[in-house]
Amino acid sequence: MTCRVPLCLLLRLRPIGLALRGVFVVVLVLSSASTTFAQVNLSGVWDNLGILHEDWPDRLFGPELGDYGGVPLTDAARLRADTWDASLITLPEYQCRVHPSDYAPSFAGFRVWEERDRDSQQLIAIHIHHFAWGTERTIWMDGRPHPPDWALHTAMGFSTGKWDGDVLTVYTTHFKEGWIRRNGIPRSDRATVVEHFIRHADGLTLMTVISDPVYLTEPMVRSREYEYLIGGQIPPYPCEPVEEIVRPKGVIPHHLPGTNPFLNEFADKHGLPHDAARGGGETMYPGYKGGAAPAHPGPAGPVNPLKIDDVHVLPVVPGTFMVVGPNGGNVTVQVGKDGVLVVDTQAANVTQKVLAEIRKLSDVPIRYIVNTSYSRDFTGGNEAIRKAGSTITGGNVAGDIQDAAVGAQILAHDNVLKRMTSIAPSAWPTSTYLSDQKKLFFNGEGIDILHQPAAHTDGDSIVFFRRSDVISTGDIFTTTSYPVIDVAAGGTINGVIDALNRLVDMIIPVYGQEGGTLVVPGHGRLSDFGDVLNFREMTIIVRDRVQDMIKKGMTLEQVKAARPTRDYDPLFGSGDKFVEAVYQTLKKGN
Amino acid sequence: MSFLCLFVANLFSQTRAPRDAAPFDMTGYWVAVVSEDWRFRMFTPPKGDYPDIPLNQAGKNIADSWDPAKDEEAGEQCKAYGAANIFRIPTRLHITWADNNTLKIETDAGTQTRLLRFGAGASPAGPPDWQGFSVAQWEGPASGRGSGGGLKVITTRMRPAYLQKNGAPYSANAQMTEYFDVVKEPDGDQWLVVKTIVVDPQYLQRSLIRSTHFRKQADATGWNPTPCAAR
Numbered sequence: 001m002t003c004r005v006p007l008c009l010l011l012r013l014r015p016i017g018l019a020l021r022g023v024f025v026v027v028l029v030l031s032s033a034s035t036t037f038a039q040v041n042l043s044g045v046w047d048n049l050g051i052l053h054e055d056w057p058d059r060l061f062g063p064e065l066g067d068y069g070g071v072p073l074t075d076a077a078r079l080r081a082d083t084w085d086a087s088l089i090t091l092p093e094y095q096c097r098v099h100p101s102d103y104a105p106s107f108a109g110f111r112v113w114e115e116r117d118r119d120s121q122q123l124i125a126i127h128i129h130h131f132a133w134g135t136e137r138t139i140w141m142d143g144r145p146h147p148p149d150w151a152l153h154t155a156m157g158f159s160t161g162k163w164d165g166d167v168l169t170v171y172t173t174h175f176k177e178g179w180i181r182r183n184g185i186p187r188s189d190r191a192t193v194v195e196h197f198i199r200h201a202d203g204l205t206l207m208t209v210i211s212d213p214v215y216l217t218e219p220m221v222r223s224r225e226y227e228y229l230i231g232g233q234i235p236p237y238p239c240e241p242v243e244e245i246v247r248p249k250g251v252i253p254h255h256l257p258g259t260n261p262f263l264n265e266f267a268d269k270h271g272l273p274h275d276a277a278r279g280g281g282e283t284m285y286p287g288y289k290g291g292a293a294p295a296h297p298g299p300a301g302p303v304n305p306l307k308i309d310d311v312h313v314l315p316v317v318p319g320t321f322m323v324v325g326p327n328g329g330n331v332t333v334q335v336g337k338d339g340v341l342v343v344d345t346q347a348a349n350v351t352q353k354v355l356a357e358i359r360k361l362s363d364v365p366i367r368y369i370v371n372t373s374y375s376r377d378f379t380g381g382n383e384a385i386r387k388a389g390s391t392i393t394g395g396n397v398a399g400d401i402q403d404a405a406v407g408a409q410i411l412a413h414d415n416v417l418k419r420m421t422s423i424a425p426s427a428w429p430t431s432t433y434l435s436d437q438k439k440l441f442f443n444g445e446g447i448d449i450l451h452q453p454a455a456h457t458d459g460d461s462i463v464f465f466r467r468s469d470v471i472s473t474g475d476i477f478t479t480t481s482y483p484v485i486d487v488a489a490g491g492t493i494n495g496v497i498d499a500l501n502r503l504v505d506m507i508i509p510v511y512g513q514e515g516g517t518l519v520v521p522g523h524g525r526l527s528d529f530g531d532v533l534n535f536r537e538m539t540i541i542v543r544d545r546v547q548d549m550i551k552k553g554m555t556l557e558q559v560k561a562a563r564p565t566r567d568y569d570p571l572f573g574s575g576d577k578f579v580e581a582v583y584q585t586l587k588k589g590n
Numbered sequence: 591m592s593f594l595c596l597f598v599a600n601l602f603s604q605t606r607a608p609r610d611a612a613p614f615d616m617t618g619y620w621v622a623v624v625s626e627d628w629r630f631r632m633f634t635p636p637k638g639d640y641p642d643i644p645l646n647q648a649g650k651n652i653a654d655s656w657d658p659a660k661d662e663e664a665g666e667q668c669k670a671y672g673a674a675n676i677f678r679i680p681t682r683l684h685i686t687w688a689d690n691n692t693l694k695i696e697t698d699a700g701t702q703t704r705l706l707r708f709g710a711g712a713s714p715a716g717p718p719d720w721q722g723f724s725v726a727q728w729e730g731p732a733s734g735r736g737s738g739g740g741l742k743v744i745t746t747r748m749r750p751a752y753l754q755k756n757g758a759p760y761s762a763n764a765q766m767t768e769y770f771d772v773v774k775e776p777d778g779d780q781w782l783v784v785k786t787i788v789v790d791p792q793y794l795q796r797s798l799i800r801s802t803h804f805r806k807q808a809d810a811t812g813w814n815p816t817p818c819a820a821r
Contacts, residue, residue, distance in 0.1 A: 051799045054626045056641040070628030165613065166730050166739060167773060194776065198783065200729070200740060200769040205785050205801050209775055219775075221625050223783055223801035270629055271636055277629075284624045286680040286699060287814060288632060 040166045045232025047109035063183040066263040068279030074298035077215035079567040084184025087253035092241035096512040098133035100155040100178030134237035150525045168197040188214035202228040214570040250501045252540040302573035311353040328377040332472040332520045336443025339367035343472040345381030371412040372474025374419040382427040415459030452499040458490025472520045479524025482578035492590035493582045500536040546582045607690035608708035613739040614772040620683040620804035640758040649793030656757025658820040668818035671700035672720040672751030677802040700818040713747045722748035741770035764790035780806035
């Protein structure tokens, strides 16, 4: 304990006899007994069902549609909420979407327990189990750093905590997209959250401060109350999706901008001015009497979630790694007794660094390179990495092709080869497939290389490591940009959506939208089901908006001027190129 | 040595004036940021709309007969500005030490003043008033995990008033316990968090527990004293 009291410092400077210390201890015990000492061990079950005395009915039945009051939301967030359709959560893949950690405690109780090192009794972590969806989170108390930006994001996020006096302060990053209110007001995956757990006697106040540079103009603050439940139990919360409504694959319920008929229900029901219910930071302060909050377009450019300074390796599952770098797409590396298989090779200017990182993982030969498309940020390192590897060969192949064993094989769809004829042949695929699938068995697992026609390009492949349960998507899926549709190379919006639907079919989460199959995107962070769903949702919504505008006879310039991506632009930047590609391919019937 | 330090610190704090023993500084200007119960706090809800408040039948009967015109006529426009609800009003706070033993909290909304008296005994005799009689006590540091602690305040002798602007009542028998804490954010923001527990066997089925947050202001910007409004 740090002693800051002057008298105490004085005592520290002067040796005190053992007998005198004994007297002090006795007096201390007596003195403490008469002093109010709060209890700051948070362990136990905390409940709020009896004390939902704030934010009714949000916290039990759920928020009302069109209720944005008290939320400092941006225009982009308001549009997302306006176009949100509650039917979305009837989709099987959305039914078990869990409440994120900055939302779950609003609804019901949770259990807290400590994890301590057995020998030192040092606090390693504080764990919380929420009743809502049975989610669990860990608050690391051992001073460990937060993971790199490109690590997996989750609904719970990554939390570290420290004691500020008697207050546990928790800092959380690495969120999946969540919501400020489950009536469509989004909280982005770029948000950070600070929580303060404040215990007084048998009461707990949890103050949550959400900072979201994408969808909030200032922090969103909540303070919730809980009561300690002696002998409390948290019942299980199983969730198994069912087909509530039979829909065609890939339908995302949403309202086109300006068409949601339910937005004023909340204000009308409670006698509030319509403008006031639309929210905005100005509506939260003393003196506000109604009227629309000023426009808050949000950040001018995308809020970049990734700061990649160099080439780095992230373990995905044992034997499979994701290599990220400042240039080019992600690389997936599978390592085992048979050798090394590499999916994509990044841009040429970082190839040596990529090779160096692969060599740190294993010195077994590089046997295969798989290209998910012809794009130079995926094939730039083909030549160098191929040269660093070798192919096992024999029989008539070895006799007929003298250099068959030289270099690793480069596998790709045949359309990739067709689009690489303008570059040096040494970077070309050495083995192409023409049908919809190529199968490989390597390092003890089956690997599906699945052609996805007319998506990012006409030669895209999805690479599925079946035992590892890892999928490399190439540029069909990214977390950092709108879909990149290379129209000149045969890419189409509906091909992208078909590919995303296929990914959704292939991925099996552990629970809700998380865990299970892991996804290495073309660009961006390691992902899983929820990330792909969010990306597909955005892609389909924008497609539908552009389609509607085309039906109305709008020109490309008019469509771009209407900014159908404006609620996603703070995430991904200008949507002009994407909109252009969507427009062009839809006009062609693709 | 840690125990010794704690003891001496404890002894030392007991001899210091409450103003000097404060584990955190509450003084200055604070602004309510109404992000919870927004529709009940920023606007006056209609009569009978009090789903958050655990009123018993007697309390509901009172609330359902709310008539702001009668309150105005009786000169009781400040019934929603009593101690048990004043922090739920969208207001700014100005907190100062009135003396070494008394923390003063002024609100611009309704121009109310609360006095939190450290070391005060039982409430002196006298008529109840909107802000009641508040006895304050610093808590902690409790855990030995660092400096800190909170402020606990018990308020009695409150004049019957409202827990919400539309007439949800509390009685003269109500007692209120409050905990004040100050937390700091990485961006430098400071927040005052006030947890309020109102016990009123006359009108409440159970204790009403709410917490309200205020952000620290650098100065008096926005301070705008306004009279109580019944509607």
